[in-house]
Amino acid sequence: MMFMVSVMVGIMISLSSMSVLSVWVGMEVGFLGVIGVMSGxxxxxxxxxxxxxxxxVLGSLCFLLGVMVGCGGVFLGMELVLLVVGLCFKVGLFPFHFWVPAVMSQMSWWGCMLVGVFQKVVPLWVFSNIGLDGYLLGGVELVVMMTALLGCLGGLGVLHFRVLFAFSSLIHTGFMVVLSMVSLFGFFSYLLVYFFLNLGLVLCMWSSSIYSVLDVLKVRGVSVEVLVLSVSLYALSLAGLPPFSGCFLKVYFLGLCWGAFPLVCLVLVFSSGVSLYFYLSMFLSLSMMSGSKGLGIGGSVNILKSWYFLSSLVLNLLGGLPLFMSVGIY
Incomplete structure (x- = not known):
């Protein structure tokens, strides 16, 4: 609890800061809290x-060096480059994406949640406030496209859930970087929905001690069919398949960003389509391993009594309609 408070305090310090140095201090406070939660x-x-x-630490050093260059008046013109490089280190953008699958593949599920969601808040908020243009803006566009393509290609053939979570995180990071440069409100709206979808998925996986496809067969206390169906709803939603809530994220992103970044939007939607393919492959593997042959009356009763399925249904299916309606009203 103390480390989680440190994470939240670090985020609040950064978001309420009046200087770039204070933003860096807030990121470091949150980083120390994450390290405490991750240590297993x-x-x-x-x-x-x-x-x-x-x-x-490398990302923080690059970011701090950019702050010092900007404050000291030496090597002017390089401060934004150093800031962007430090932010790319921290969120795992290309060419610094290599650490994301390597780190998240051995973490606990709550560690994956912190790295995949909470640690993106401050760096992407900084992206929205530094005002990139010219060659730097073009470079960030290229980096985002490469990150999304590597994320969708890296997930092909992977049946380890934490590794899939890491590659999916790379794709969604690309979406959020572009969205943060277009609309700060849109970025936080996207992040909020993404947080709840990941929270439901992590709770489902953590409570069942599932880390790979083989672990599904060892599940106790809940039928395998219910668990497979619940996990698959989250996966298809994160991939953006309609009418799930995750489709709202893609439509919302296109509505805000298509006019400013049409090429980036095409690449990101393509990467999301490829991620849908490997999520469907995972779903088929789970179905074959569970030996599901359809649910009868008894299976239906078990499903209705299972919090796995009910929470997945509410977050992914029933939540999609009000989200689309709220966008239409807005």
């Missing part, structure tokens, strides 16, 4: 924590 008892978790620590 297994060797894999400790190794992933060390990898994450090294990468984030």
């Amino acid at each position: 008892q297994s060797v894999g978790e400790v190794e992933s924590t060390m990898k994450y620590f090294i990468v984030q």
Whole structure:
């Protein structure tokens, strides 16, 4: 609880800061809290924590160097480049994307949640406020497109859920970077929906101790069919398949960003389509391994009594309609 408070305090310090140095201080406070949550008892978790620590320190040094260059008046013109490089390190944009699957593949589910959602808030908020233009804006567009393409191609053939979560996070990071440069309100709206979808998925996986497809067969206390259906709803929603809530994110993104970044929007939507393919492959693998042959009356009763399925249904299907209606009203 203390470390989670540190994460939230760091985010609030950065978002309420009046100077770039204070933003850096807030990011470091939140980073220390994340390190405390990530540090587990297994060797894999400790190794992933060390990898994450090294990468984030490099990103923080680049960001701080950019702040010092801007304040000192030396090498003017390089401060924005250093700031962007530091932010790319922190959120895992190309060519610094390599650490995301390596780190998240050995984390706990709550560590994945922190790295995949909470640690993106401040860097992307900075992206929306530094006012990129010219060659830097073109470079960020190229970086976003490469990140999304690598994220969708890297997930092909992967049946380890945390690795899939990492590659999916890369794709959604590309969406959020572009959205943050167009509309700050749109970025926070996207992030809020993305947070609830990931929270439901992480709760489902964590409570069942599932990390790969093979773990589904070891589930106790809930039928395999219910769990497969619940996880698949989250996966298809994150991939943007209508009429799920995740489709709202893609439509909302296109409505705000198409006029400013048409080529980037095409690449991001293509990457989302490819991610839908590997999510469908995962769904078929789960279905075959569970040996599901359809649900009868007893199965239906079990589904209705399962919080896995009910929470997945509310977040992914029933939540989509009011989201689209709110956008139409807005």
